[in-house]
Amino acid sequence: MDTSISNSPVLSCRNIVKRYDDGVDAVTVLRGVSLDIAPGSQIAIVGASGSGKSSLLHILGALDTPNEGDVFFLDHSILSLNRTQQAHLRNKYLGFVYQFHHLLNEFSALENVAMPLLISGEKAAVAMEKASSALDKVGLSHRKKHAPNALSGGERQRTAIARAIVNSPKVVLADEPTGNLDAKTGEQVYELMLSLQADLNMAFAVVTHDLTLAKKMSHQYQLHDGMLQEYKY
Ligand SMILES: Nc1ncnc2c1ncn2[C@@H]1O[C@H](COP(=O)(O)OP(=O)(O)OP(=O)(O)O)[C@@H](O)[C@H]1O
Ligand SMILES: [Mg+2]
Incomplete structure (x- = not known):
């Protein structure tokens, strides 16, 4: 798949x-x-x-299927791919962050972050090295060996973000x-996502009901009555 950067949307529906x-x-x-996510853009969806x-986020990430309409990764219709191809696309090009981190307590932060790479068949040593570098990027160099249940809420979300970016995805979808975080920690996590977005040139689409956090992103949309519109202040 040709994934070279152009001005056309990287992900759209x-x-x-x-x-x-x-x-x-x-x-x-x-x-x-309908929504276009441009390469390297920041989008907040409130509602x-x-x-x-x-x-909407699950449909954009090929985790669920709409009744009507289509979803495109670059020029490829995601819905016309079979499940294996969709899983491959998610693993290679998309990163996900959830409200509840969905980390595995039986594994260390490092192993959790390495998981998508191991699943995609990366050699263990390379996976661990990339996971270690991703944890450095989110400021968790000193917490790599800890299990998620030994981390604070903010640290867990940082670990989840490291896991989402470890594959250098084109788009990170965050729900x-x-x-689940207090206001100050939440704000720090947003600042982290924005700095990573700028450094790594990934698109970030973030769902929130918190308008203060949404305003930190460069574009805001609102879902209301089943329709998506640009948010007007
Ligand atoms: N699997 C399902 N079966 C039936 N109804 C569902 C299902 N999933 C979601 N819904 C309904 O669809 C509507 C939208 O749900 P969705 O989870 O997308 O909302 P949301 O905007 O993410 O809400 P929240 O801010 O509470 O997370 C809700 O009324 C929900 O009850
Ligand atoms: Mg929700």
């Missing part, structure tokens, strides 16, 4: 419609959402609880990455 139907109740959460932010 067109006319996404997402419905959930549990047999009793059907709810249409996204009603025609009330239940407005569909996580749904309420600071939702």
